[in-house]
Amino acid sequence: MKSLRSLAGFLTGWSERNGEPRRQVAVLPVRTGPDGTLQVMLITSRETRRWVAPKGWPMKGLKNYEAAARxxxxxxxxxxxxxxRALGSYFYNKRLKSRDTVLCQVQVFRLEVRKQLKTWPEQEERECRWFSVQDAAExxxxxxLAxxxxxxxxxxxxxxxxxVKVAGKNTDLKNTGLETQAAKDPDPKKPDPKGTSAKPGVAKSADTKSAGAKVPAAKAPTAKASAPKASAPKSKAAGKASDPKGA
Incomplete structure (x- = not known):
């Protein structure tokens, strides 16, 4: 038994001294779900088929977080x-192939998952599943680990x-800007100190009439009203000249 543990320690780069726990590295795979909440992936162990985090022994030539990602x-x-930087560590009893158990301390690193490959080395040996945080902890x-x-x-x-709070502040700032702009615009219900209306079209029409500008619609009545007045005296004068009785 001691020889097996020594061999395992040699292969992993770690050794048990004075009953110290064996060291392992693991990742906690996370992603953002469709509803915006955090999800955690767990896999099954090969021996007991319980839900665990991907983990293993440290690897020679690799840093702990690199070995965990591997x-x-x-x-x-x-x-x-x-x-x-490790999130923390936890302890568990690992069952060896010899059916003995050994205490292990697992250092856990966070893994922001970008994708899952279609095939991988231990695909047929384990199950994997995405859980909510609460379900994964249970x-x-x-x-x-929980x-x-x-x-x-x-x-x-x-x-x-x-x-969400920052997004809300940005929205409030936008609304405040709109309200400020609205405050700068004249209120159509209140009289304009300059004598203009809030509606540009109405303002132009009102200003044109008040200024006495020549408008085609305003010319016609004036011409009709003045024509009879101008022609009446001329008709009377012409009548006097042509009337023999008056002569």
């Missing part, structure tokens, strides 16, 4: 941006709330 690809076909058996899932969900909810 496990996400091999176990679930996930591609995305992995955080370099699906896992490790209390520490706490990390809930913490990530709370952080996501806080970020969404802040985003």
């Amino acid at each position: 496990e996400a690809y091999e176990e679930a076909g996930l591609i995305g941006r992995v955080g370099r 699906a896992v058996t490790e209390a520490g 706490a990390l899932i809930r913490a990530v969900g709370a952080e996501g909810a806080k970020a969404r709330k802040a985003k």
Whole structure:
């Protein structure tokens, strides 16, 4: 048994000393769902078929977050941006092929999933599924992992709330601008100090009539009214000249 543990420690780059837990790395795959809420992907373990996060042993030549992202690809076909800073860690008892169990401490990194490949190395060995934050926390058996899932969900909810608040402020600013512009425009119900109306068309018509401008519609009545007055005296004078009695 000690030889198997020593071999495993040599292959993974970690060793058990004084009963210290074995070290593993994992990712918490997340994405934004269609309704705008955060979703978490979990996969099944090969031995117990329980829901877990993609995880594995540290890899030589790779940083912990890089090794965790590699496990996400091999176990679930996930591609995305992995955080370099761990979210935290949790403990669980891992069952080895020898049927023995060993205590492991898992360092968890956040993975913002961009896509899932159509094929990946362990596709036929595991199931994978997207969960809501609450369902994912209830699906896992490790209390520490459930706490990390809930913490990530709370952080996501806080970020969404802040985003909505900022969007609301922008909308208020736009409305305020509209109200300010409306305040600058003259009120059509109130008299204009300059004597003009709020409607441009009416203002022009009113100004034209008041200024006495020549308008075709206004000429006709004037011409008709003045024509009889001018012709009456001329007719009388002509009548006197042609009337023999008057002569």
